[in-house]
Amino acid sequence: MKQLLQWTIIIPILAWILFFSGLIPDSNLFQTLASLLLILSVMSAVHHSEIIAHRVGEPYGTIILAVAITVIEVSIIISLMFSGGEETISLARDTVYSATMLILNGIVGLSLFIGGMKHHEQTFSKHSVTIVLVSLISIIVFTLVVPTFTESVHGSFYSTPQLIFASLVCLIIYGFFLFAQTSRHREYFLSAEDNQTENTTVISNKMLLTSLVFLLLSLGIVVLLAKTLSPKIESIIISYNLPVTLVGVVIAAIILLPEGIAAINAAKKNRLQTSLNLSLGSALASIGLTIPSVAIVCIIYDMKIILGLEIKSIILLALSVFTVMLSLNSGRANLVYGVVLLINLFAFIFLIIYP
Numbered sequence: 599m600k601q602l603l604q605w606t607i608i609i610p611i612l613a614w615i616l617f618f619s620g621l622i623p624d625s626n627l628f629q630t631l632a633s634l635l636l637i638l639s640v641m642s643a644v645h646h647s648e649i650i651a652h653r654v655g656e657p658y659g660t661i662i663l664a665v666a667i668t669v670i671e672v673s674i675i676i677s678l679m680f681s682g683g684e685e686t687i688s689l690a691r692d693t694v695y696s697a698t699m700l701i702l703n704g705i706v707g708l709s710l711f712i713g714g715m716k717h718h719e720q721t722f723s724k725h726s727v728t729i730v731l732v733s734l735i736s737i738i739v740f741t742l743v744v745p746t747f748t749e750s751v752h753g754s755f756y757s758t759p760q761l762i763f764a765s766l767v768c769l770i771i772y773g774f775f776l777f778a779q780t781s782r783h784r785e786y787f788l789s790a791e792d793n794q795t796e797n798t799t800v801i802s803n804k805m806l807l808t809s810l811v812f813l814l815l816s817l818g819i820v821v822l823l824a825k826t827l828s829p830k831i832e833s834i835i836i837s838y839n840l841p842v843t844l845v846g847v848v849i850a851a852i853i854l855l856p857e858g859i860a861a862i863n864a865a866k867k868n869r870l871q872t873s874l875n876l877s878l879g880s881a882l883a884s885i886g887l888t889i890p891s892v893a894i895v896c897i898i899y900d901m902k903i904i905l906g907l908e909i910k911s912i913i914l915l916a917l918s919v920f921t922v923m924l925s926l927n928s929g930r931a932n933l934v935y936g937v938v939l940l941i942n943l944f945a946f947i948f949l950i951i952y953p
Contacts, residue, residue, distance in 0.1 A: 711936025
């Protein structure tokens with residue numbers, strides 16, 4: 599009974615009640631309350647993800663959080679594509695691109711910067727990072743770059759055979775990445791702290807199940823409240839004469855908050871390996887699961903989907919990936935790498951505002 603009265607249990611329930619009440623769109627008071635509950639639900643999700651990670655061990659804990667957020671994100675994208683019609687043909691591309699830029703530059707950048715400020719220099723397994731980046735680069739190129747230059751269909755589209763091929767590539771690469779992370783090369787993704795503390799905290803089956811359920815509830819309401827509040831966010835952005843495309847970046851940032859906070863907290867505790875497992879693994883899951891899922895829906899219902907990025911976006915994405923590669927190729931990190939990645943993030947946002 600005491601466990602059910604914890605704030606990490608009560609807050610998501612209150613948030614779901616407010617969401618289904620239908621009071622949010624028409625009231626500034628309830629919109630403010632929804633924003634507060636959204637932030638607290640993010641903190642609740644982080645708390646439950648840490649409990650699950652303690653019980654199942656690394657890297658399984660980070661995988662559960664990354665995949666859970668991605669699955670919920672995919673469901674929202676697909677629902678919006680059905681309701682939005684032709685206006686949403688680039689929604690999957692824009693969401694994945696924004697999420698990837700925010701993860702590579704924002705979450706990784708902040709983790710390296712804050713970890714470097716507190717611990718001077720941090721170490722991690724460069725073998726694990728190499729596996730993730732090799733997988734990520736291949737998926738990024740096949741899904742977001744190649745469609746811009748194909749000739750079968752005019753525009754930044756894939757033909758149906760090409761879309762099937764790209765989806766299979768994503769699933770195969772992500773599947774073998776998970777195989778390496780959880781089985782064949784699991785030791786690459788573990789830090790000394792993981793080995794020392796793996797069994798020090800006893801988590802009961804009841805606590806594990808409760809945390810798993812409320813992790814999903816917390817993540818679900820974070821995404822739904824973010825979408826519900828998006829008209830208000832859009833009106834605020836327009837009132838400052840900012841481009842509407844910035845709304846998508848803000849929504850993506852809100853959805854990524856649980857992963858971001860968990861990764862930054864890990865870096866602060868000098869667990870950079872866990873932080874990188876979560877951030878880079880999330881980027882890989884975001885593309886590797888989102889694109890095939892959306893592609894299947896588009897093929898079945900004969901819907902168009904734009905995947906190829908514009909040249910400017912390709913350059914910024916390449917810069918981000920290249921900077922991450924150079925920053926993490928030695929197995930040691932410091933705050934300078936974080937500063938450069940954060941500057942990349944500011945450039946990404948700046949060029950949205952001033953294209």
